[in-house]
Amino acid sequence: MRFNLADEPGQLLKALQPIAEFGGNVREISHLREEKRGNMLPVAVTFDVKDLDHLFKIRDAVEASGIQVAGIEPLMELHRKVVIMVGHVFATNIKDTIDRVLERGVKVRRLVARIKSAEDVSTVKFVLEADSSETLESTLRVLKKVAGEKNLFIAWS
Amino acid sequence: MRKTYSSLGAESLNLILIGFGNVGRALARILWEKIDRLRGLGLSINVTGIFKSNGGFVDSNGLMLGEILEKSEQHKSWVPGASPLSHIEELPCDVVVEMTPTNVRNGEPGVSFIRKALEEGKDVVTSNKGPLVVSMKSLLSLAERKGCFLLYEATVGAAIPIFTVAREFLRHDRIICVEGILNGTTNYILSRMSEDKVSFDDALREAQEMGYAEADPTYDVEGIDAACKLVILANGLMNMDKHLSDVEIEGISRVTPEMIELAEEDGYLVKHVAYLDGEKMEVAPRLVPKNSPLAVGGTFNVITLNTELSGPLTFIGKGAGPRETASAILADIITIAKKRGGIKSGEHVA
Numbered sequence: 160m161r162f163n164l165a166d167e168p169g170q171l172l173k174a175l176q177p178i179a180e181f182g183g184n185v186r187e188i189s190h191l192r193e194e195k196r197g198n199m200l201p202v203a204v205t206f207d208v209k210d211l212d213h214l215f216k217i218r219d220a221v222e223a224s225g226i227q228v229a230g231i232e233p234l235m236e237l238h239r240k241v242v243i244m245v246g247h248v249f250a251t252n253i254k255d256t257i258d259r260v261l262e263r264g265v266k267v268r269r270l271v272a273r274i275k276s277a278e279d280v281s282t283v284k285f286v287l288e289a290d291s292s293e294t295l296e297s298t299l300r301v302l303k304k305v306a307g308e309k310n311l312f313i314a315w316s
Numbered sequence: 317m318r319k320t321y322s323s324l325g326a327e328s329l330n331l332i333l334i335g336f337g338n339v340g341r342a343l344a345r346i347l348w349e350k351i352d353r354l355r356g357l358g359l360s361i362n363v364t365g366i367f368k369s370n371g372g373f374v375d376s377n378g379l380m381l382g383e384i385l386e387k388s389e390q391h392k393s394w395v396p397g398a399s400p401l402s403h404i405e406e407l408p409c410d411v412v413v414e415m416t417p418t419n420v421r422n423g424e425p426g427v428s429f430i431r432k433a434l435e436e437g438k439d440v441v442t443s444n445k446g447p448l449v450v451s452m453k454s455l456l457s458l459a460e461r462k463g464c465f466l467l468y469e470a471t472v473g474a475a476i477p478i479f480t481v482a483r484e485f486l487r488h489d490r491i492i493c494v495e496g497i498l499n500g501t502t503n504y505i506l507s508r509m510s511e512d513k514v515s516f517d518d519a520l521r522e523a524q525e526m527g528y529a530e531a532d533p534t535y536d537v538e539g540i541d542a543a544c545k546l547v548i549l550a551n552g553l554m555n556m557d558k559h560l561s562d563v564e565i566e567g568i569s570r571v572t573p574e575m576i577e578l579a580e581e582d583g584y585l586v587k588h589v590a591y592l593d594g595e596k597m598e599v600a601p602r603l604v605p606k607n608s609p610l611a612v613g614g615t616f617n618v619i620t621l622n623t624e625l626s627g628p629l630t631f632i633g634k635g636a637g638p639r640e641t642a643s644a645i646l647a648d649i650i651t652i653a654k655k656r657g658g659i660k661s662g663e664h665v666a
Contacts, residue, residue, distance in 0.1 A: 243579060243603065245570055245572050284581075284582075312570035312571075316582075316603035
């Protein structure tokens, strides 16, 4: 959450009070001095909330105390899985394999491949990220099915 | 009404051993070596019959185990062609110890031996997965009808006392899911591939040379052995009625050194993990964090019980080996003797 605070003593405390009152756990506070406009100093506060409703409740409380909220950027905790496939991963259309992951709203963060020769099997790792473990689990089920169809050997974290 | 070994203390607990391979011989040796320790427990064990596929050693007064181990079929008690099926009725016998080779297709000959023993009212201890994988429910209900014990601690994780812990300490709790590494051979292969960057084929050859893997390693490396143990865990710990066909199985023969290398770059080890919950049973290669309790090396087995009240409980131990397996069998025999009143409970021998 970004605030525009008057650059004078006590302002930050005033902004933090509602966060503490509503049970937001503060992780980080950054004074963005290079972005200072006149006497107004932008400050970014990162804190944990239970969900979006919790976040909005804190925002309303901050604003009610007379502090200007310049913006909110919710950071979702990401769920990750590392998946490694062995087989003719490229010859069996890796783009299609990945598309079937992507269409479920899961991001492929990293792809590392070990390839010996066109005839040999290759080993491919990708890191999947999603905002819920359920999405990841259901994607893995799809991936296992795809691996079965394409005779790829698969292991995941 | 369950019987009690009322005469124990002064007299003996009579055993019949069926199967005299590595495990059977190790048990005979331990019974022989630990005779004083067992007597200290108030337990005097008498083996009245030892049966192999081609005959048996028989002496209703008790066999001299040391001599039999030394002389084998040259021993005077050897009766060619003797079958346990007829001798279970005739010989003095309280507990039948069934240790024939595992057959996952129909469980034989173990199923017939166990059934016969239970029908005759004998308690049974087995190290054989076959009969349990094929017909665990029906054998356990036969045991219950006959008021007999059927204990099988040695079938999973050798000396890891997983069923005993569940039976004695977790009766009030609920096991939600179980995961573990249930096959020492595949764990040895994967550990070697990871630690010394050898190929699957080389690691397997080494495992065979060390005596960890059979000449035909399919049963281990394709995950069938681990799946059998998972079935026994499901039925034994979670009161299910599962069979081998209920397990999704993927072996490790397609694991490449590159797979292990790529996993390690992200802090993972490739392990052959068995998993079981209320819905799913699976044996498959998984990426396990290096600091996970499942990241055990060598031929070790590991089992984690995730429970409702006690949280996760993890057990690590040698998952195979004749002495470790025989030790679990003996522990089951002692459990039975204790439950039958043959040993004062809580008695400890230093």
